[in-house]
Amino acid sequence: AQSVTQPDIHITVSEGASLELRCNYSYGATPYLFWYVQSPGQGLQLLLKYFSGDTLVQGIKGFEAEFKRSQSSFNLRKPSVHWSDAAEYFCAADPTQKSSGDKVTFGTGTRLAVRP
C-alpha cells in the first residue's frame, strides 16, 4: 500500500541550530513530493515541492529538501532555525499516475519545538 512515513513525532532544537526532518515514502513509482507547514490554529502552507529534475529543491522561509531515490526519502532541512519555525510539518506524496484509489497522502507530521 502507498504510504508516507515521518518517523519523528516530536523534535526540539535550539534557535540557530540546524534542522533535518525525515520523510520516507512507499510507492510503486516515484510520486510528486511536498512539504507543508502548519502553525497552531492555521491551515497548511506549502514549503516546497519536488516533481522531477534537480534533487535538491529550495523552498520558502529558508527551507530546502533533498530527494533520494535510493532511500525513498525526501528530508526537509534548514541550516539555522528561527523561533518562528516552531510548527507542525507534514510530508505529502501525490501519485504520478492516476488509478483507482490513488490520492494525495500525508504523513502523520513532525512537531517542531524551538528552544530560545
Next chain:
Amino acid sequence: EAGVAQSPRYKIIEKRQSVAFWCNPISGHATLYWYQQILGQGPKLLIQFQNNGVVDDSQLPKDRFSAERLKGVDSTLKIQPAKLEDSAVYLCASSLAWTRGLLNREPGELFFGEGSRLTVL
C-alpha cells in the same frame, strides 16, 4: 488574492446532532478537497471534487457524511448524525490540479483554509 475561506471556525455539538461546514475555494481552482485532521494525525482525504464532479470519495463515511459542490465553486460538508469520533478539524483545500484521463495527472499545490474545528460531546 483571497485565500480559501471556511466557516464556521469552531463548532461544538452533541452526538447525534448534525453540522454543516462551508468552503469557498480560491477563484478559478477547479479542484476542491475536504480533509479530516484528527488531533495528532495528518490530514486524511474525505472527498475530492473536480468542478462539480466527485473524483474520489473512497474514505468518506457515506452513512453519515455528505458533501456537495453544486455549481463547481462553493462546497458544503455535512455530518448527520455526528459521533464522538468525528471530533476533528475539517480542512478545505483547493488547487489548479486536474485529472487528465486515467494515466496522467497534473500535480498542484494545495491551498488550505484555516479549518473548522468540530467538537462532539
